[in-house]
Amino acid sequence: DQQVKQNSPSLSVQEGRISILNCDYTNSMFDYFLWYKKYPAEGPTFLISISSIKDKNEDGRFTVFLNKSAKHLSLHIVPSQPGDSAVYFCAAGGSNDYKLSFGAGTTVTVRA
Amino acid sequence: DAGVIQSPRHEVTEMGQEVTLRCKPISGHDYLFWYRQTMMRGLELLIYFNNNVPIDDSGMPEDRFSAKMPNASFSTLKIQPSEPRDSAVYFCASSLRISNQPQHFGDGTRLSIL
Numbered sequence: 001d002q003q004v005k006q007n008s009p010s011l012s013v014q015e016g017r018i019s020i021l022n023c024d025y026t027n028s029m030f031d032y033f034l035w036y037k038k039y040p041a042e043g044p045t046f047l048i049s050i051s052s053i054k055d056k057n058e059d060g061r062f063t064v065f066l067n068k069s070a071k072h073l074s075l076h077i078v079p080s081q082p083g084d085s086a087v088y089f090c091a092a093g094g095s096n097d098y099k100l101s102f103g104a105g106t107t108v109t110v111r112a
Numbered sequence: 113d114a115g116v117i118q119s120p121r122h123e124v125t126e127m128g129q130e131v132t133l134r135c136k137p138i139s140g141h142d143y144l145f146w147y148r149q150t151m152m153r154g155l156e157l158l159i160y161f162n163n164n165v166p167i168d169d170s171g172m173p174e175d176r177f178s179a180k181m182p183n184a185s186f187s188t189l190k191i192q193p194s195e196p197r198d199s200a201v202y203f204c205a206s207s208l209r210i211s212n213q214p215q216h217f218g219d220g221t222r223l224s225i226l
Contacts, residue, residue: 032212043116043203043217044155051212089155095211098143099168102155 003027004092006103014111019077021106023090026071030092034100035064035075038087047088048075051095080110114138116218118204124224130192133221136185137206145215146179146189147203155203161187162209194225 005024013019021035031052036044050057050064050073057064063076077084090103117136125131137144145160159169164181172179176195181187191198201222205215 034214036217041219043205043219046214046216049212049214098162098207098209098211099145099157099160100215101157104154 002104003030003101004090004103006088006090006106008106009104010107010109012109012111013080015082016079019075019080019084019108019110021075021077021088021090021108023073023075023103024071025073025092025101027092027094027101028071029094029097030101031095032093033064033066033073034091034093035062036089036091036102037084038089038105044089077108080108082110082112084108085110116204116206116216118202118218118221120221121219122222122224124226125194126226127195128193129225130190131194131198131223131225133189133202133204133223135187135189135204135218137187137204138216139185140208141206141216142209143207143215144181144187145205145207146187147205147217149201149203149220158189194223196225199223199225 034049035047037047038044048059048062066073087105087107089105091100093100119134146158149155158171159179161181179189201220203220205217207215
């Protein structure tokens, strides 16, 4: 069962514009959410996280928004850069459980 | 700081052979996770350890798969006998024993079973 869903398999955006990636989850026990970035032939790299007590977390060009009532989170990248071209995974877990459930990933392509 | 180290990076072997994948977690991390990534199923958790003890192996697909963690700095994932459908990228990750800490991944082992 897919507890974390990324419904957009790909996203193409022009350099300098905003990239918005979306993620939905079904398990109401999830209270910790993460985004990972993955380049080909490398492992996923942690990007940014948010706990359920917050609705926004910002780190440089990356901002994650959490809407608990909708069980939805999003990642905003502003401005998008060519080096941001990668696969982005959304992940979720519970603070009492160290397991993570991952979405299927969204491939972002930043056009020059 | 050294990250999670996996070996080999690539493995090609024939069906029926035993395959052993290796992982060295980040020093000081208490949790170790094994994942498998395929096109069909994405990134799925196979098993994880806390302080070298297996906690949840519900994701291990079959008895052909086994994992061990003999000490805090080493873990193996073994497939015996291997089958073509085991072909995938296998990732190891580790994390601290503090809630809301991210898992840190190795670069994976790309396994091809012919």
